[in-house]
Amino acid sequence: MLKRLTGSGISFLLGAMLSMTYHPASAEVLVVVSAEAPFTRLTSSDLRDVYLGRRTLIVNGVQVVPLDLTEGTAARSEFYTHYTGQTPAQIKSHWARQIFTGRGQPPQALSNSRAVVERLVSDAKALGYIDSSFLDERLRVVTIE
Amino acid sequence: MMLLIIWGSTYFLVNKERISIERQAKLSVGEITDTYEARVVRALREIDTTLKLVRFTANSRDHSSVLNVLNEQRLLPPALLFTISIVDSQGMVVETTDPGLLGQRLTPPAQAMLDGDYLAVGEKGAYQAKQITFTRPLRPEQESAQGGGSGWVIIAIDANYFVSSYEVRSLGQQGLLALVSAEGIVRVRRSGDTIHSGELMDIGAWKSSTLDAVSAPFMTHWQGVERYTLVRELYDFPLSIVVGLSAQEQLAAAHQLARNYWQRAGWTSGLLLIILAMLGRLSWQLQWARQRVMEERVSHAQQVEHLAFHDMLTDLPNRAFLSHLITQAVKLGGRHSESFALLFLDLDRFKLINDTLGHDAGDLLLQEVARRLTSSVRESDVVARLGGDEFVILLSKVSRRDQIEPIGKKILSAAREPFMLAGQECHISVSIGVSLYPFDGLDEQTLMKSADMAMYQAKQLGKNNIQFYTDELSAEMDVRLTLESGLHRALASHEFRLFFQSKHDVEVGSTLGMEALLRWQHPTLGLLEPAQFMPLAEESGLAMPIAQWVLENACRQNMLWQQEGFPTLTMAVNISARQFYDNSFVESIKEALATTGMDPRLLELEITESMLLQNVQRTASIFAEIKKLGVMIAVDDFGTGYSSLSDLNALPVDTLKVSSSVVKRLSGTRRDQQLSSSVIELGKCLGMEVFAKGVASHEQAHFIGSHSSLPFHGFYSNEPLSAEENGQKEK
Structure with a gap:
């Protein structure tokens, strides 16, 4: 069957397979919450909505406060690209519009993963993403479905 | 007419649509402007408030941690978009939300700004994106007092932040949202997805060109695009906002609609024309048919008239x-x-x-x-x-x-x-x-x-x-008319008479029989002979009744004479051709005989020689029937016609009456005598009795009698007498 495909078809197929299995060389980014957090699972659309300021409540009426990293960190751009499917520029443009039209404020931005970890540990409602190297037992990785 | 209505209403609709879209566009320019103005003003106020907050905090606290403190308290706008820096009097960035800027030296803002405490607006290129800066002096009171340089607080924001509310849905690809400085320099402009800055926009001229540039949109032509535009100068800030809607884009729908309308009008017109053409054709056909019907009627009427006034057979006038x-x-x-x-x-x-x-x-x-x-x-x-x-x-x-x-x-x-x-x-x-x-x-x-x-x-x-x-003709005709009218009543009023001519034996001169002759005793015209009225009678259909009357009365008279004691006589009756060939002829004879009781052998029917010739076969069959009755047959005026001898021989004729012209010849030349004699001889040879006709005088009778060589059986007297006179004579 492959033989019958054109060259471009094959390269397209290969590209699609690569993009599905490729993980950046940089360290893996994990979505995490405090070990005390009432949930361990999130749908990817819930995650995206929470980070784009579209809502603050998830399933079962649980309130979630998202935490961001400051612009320019590797984990941030990895997070947005991987989990929301949008580039940092697009996220910026989104928030510019949200702020200008008075519809919302972006998540609080912390300067590094450590700060995020500290905040998560102290706030059960908080939701954050960190470089996997910062994962410890006080945290729980959220499964994104 | 219909076309005029179609095109007129299309024009009206298109125009109305255009006007309504224009009004709609102007309305929406107004709405967008109102919203945009509110957002810009709010954004600017937030910025100014932030500047003042930073300044206040900086002036009342230690320099090194102002922004951090404020950030932790979440009093600063998101660093994602807003870069806040505190700059010392040398232009050095001493504190900033963007770590990359720390320690950089910035160009001082205009001295005027530093002298007076107001919000200064500037711009700078940061990376690729244009940024707009807002600045306030750090210590205005102090600076103005010292007259020396001072630090300042500056917020730099991506220019596109101010036009991020641009919605393609309402503003289109060629709409316009812009922030313009008082000098007419475009700080930022967005049209579609493109961001521009640094262009010149002569908003002063625009504003003066219209009475109310603030609330009534007006048309501008800028950079090749026509727009419904509103310009608003911001209160408190040295900026104006400009909102524009591309006329072309807004009217595109109207144009599309208009095209549709015109197209529809075109189609409808075409359809209408086709329908009209069909209707026209139908009506033409109808008219044609009607005309044909009319023509047919007219020609029919003409025909009827023609028929009414013309003879059908010959087509001549009737x-x-x-x-x-x-x-x-x-x-x-x-x-x-x-x-x-x-x-x-x-x-x-x-x-x-x-x-x-x-x-x-x-x-x-x-x-x-x-x-x-x-x-x-x-x-x-x-x-x-x-x-x-x-x-x-x-x-x-x-x-x-x-x-x-x-x-x-x-x-x-x-x-x-x-x-x-x-x-x-x-x-x-x-x-x-x-x-x-x-x-x-x-x-x-x-x-x-x-x-x-x-x-x-x-x-x-x-x-x-x-x-x-001629007038005489008229008189004759009068007579004729008199006769004709008289005929009808003659039978009923017994105006017909019978006269008789006797038939004599040649030798002894005794009377052998009688011949009945018809006369009409007309009340005014006197005694009339058959020749004078019989043609008329034939014309008026009275011939047969009259003939029947003759036949019957002749027989009756004969019976009367017998009863009176006279010797038995034969009775001859003249039969006309018409009577002879009539189908009821034989019946009428039977009837006459039956009514009167006369012996049929005494009745002698006289038929002219010419009648024999008309139709020999028919004559023969009628003769045969007559003979069956026992009635005798005589041929009158023999010798004048040209009877074929064989015919005569075939017919059962009993008596020949020789024409008087033949009789006359007897006294003529010898050749004449021989001719006449042979005619008479012929009759005799055929076994018939031969009588002479037209013996006028007694002398002539005597002459015939005395010349016994003449082969006559007898002769007829030439003098018709009435029944009474005959009766007298016989006695």
Whole structure:
């Protein structure tokens, strides 16, 4: 069957397979919450909505406060690209519009993963993403479905 | 008309649509402007508040941690978009939310800003994106007091932040949202997805070009795009906002709609035209059909009229039309003293041809006659058919006999030309009577009557000739009419009489029999002989009843004489051809004999020689029947006709009455005597009794008697007497 495909078809197929299995060389980014957090699972659309300021409540009426990293960190751009499917520029443009039209404020931005970890540990409602190297037992990785 | 309505209403709709879209566009420019203005002002206030907050905090605390402190308290706008820096009097960035800027040296803002405490707006290129900066002096009171340089607080924001509310949905690709400085420099502008800055926009001129640039959108033409535009100068800030909607884009829908409308109008017009064409065609067809019906009606009416005034068979004018024409001619004649003639024509042998060859042949004959008559007269003359075999010709502008006679002769000879009917050559002739206007009548009726009389006269005079009306004719006709009317009552009022002629034996001279002769004792005209009234009787259908009367009365008289004691006599009765060939003839004889009781052998029927010849076969069969009754048969006027001897021999004739001309010859030359003798001899040889006719005088009778060599059985006296007189004589 492959033989019958054109060259471009094959390269397209290969590209699609690569993009599905490729993980950046940089360290893996994990979505995490405090070990005390009432949930361990999130749908990817819930995650995206929470980070784009579209809502603050998830399933079962649980309130979630998202935490961001400051612009320019590797984990941030990895997070947005991987989990929301949008580039940092697009996220910026989104928030510019949200702020200008008075519809919302972006998540609080912390300067590094450590700060995020500290905040998560102290706030059960908080939701954050960190470089996997910062994962410890006080945290729980959220499964994104 | 319909097209006008279609196109007119289309134009109206398109125009209305355009106007409504224009109004809609202007309305939405207003709305967008209001919203945009509110957002910009709020954004600017937030920025200014932040500047003041930073300044306040900086002035009341240690320098090194102002921004961190404020950030932790979440009092600063998101660093994602807003870069806040505190700059010392040397232009060095001492504190900032963007770590990359720390320690950089910035160009000081305009001195004026540093002197007065107000929000200064500037711009700078950061990376690729243009940024707008807002600055306030750090210590305004102090600076103004010292007059030296001071630090400042600055917020730099991506320019596109201020146009991020641009929505393609409402503003299109060529709309416009812009923030313009008081000098007319575009700080940031967005059209579609493109961000511009640094352009010049002469908003001052725009504002002065319209009365109310703040709330009433006006049309601008900028950078090749026409826009409904509103310009608003911001209160408190050295900026103006400009909102524009591309006229082309806004009207695109209207244009599309208009195109649709025009297209629809086009289609509808086309359809309408097609329908109209079809309707037109239908109505044309309808009209055509109607016209045809009308034409048919008219032609039908004409046909009916033609039929009403023309004879169907010959297509000649009929009696009604002729009457009209004559009336017309009389009127014209009266006015212009013009005379004209009426020719009344009757075919002479038509009935015979009709009877022998059939009606179809008769019709053909009439048609041919009509053709010949028409071609025998002038174009201006009228040939009409009255019906049957009667025609009338109206000759205009003739007044004298010598003018008419040649025409009459022409007609006579045309009629005598043989006709081919049913493969048989036929000959006819016509009799013509002429009357002249105004000499023979002054009205149609009189003229027709006169011509008719003249025609009758022509018939009387042997047919095949032309006669002109005369007053004498009229008198004759009067007599004729008197007779005709008298005939009808003659039978009933017993005006007929029988006279008798005796038949004598040649040797002894004794009376052998009688011959009955019919006379009419007319009340005014006296005693009339059959020749004077029988033709009339035949015409009026009285011939048969009269003949029957004769037959019966003759027999009755004979019986009377027998009863009175006279010797038994034979009784001869003349039979006309018409009577003889009538189907009821034999029956009528039987009836007469039965009524009177006379011996059939005494009855002698006299038939002329010419009758024998008409139809020998028929004659023979009738003779045979008569003979069965025992009645005798005599042939009258023998010797005048040309009877074939074989025919005569075949017929059971008992008696021959030799014509008086034959009798006369007996006293003529020897050759005459021999001829007559042989005729008589012939009769005798055939076994018949031969009697002489027309013995006028006693002397002649005696002569015949004395010349016994003459082979007569006897003779007839020439003197008819009444029954009484005969009775006297016999006694």
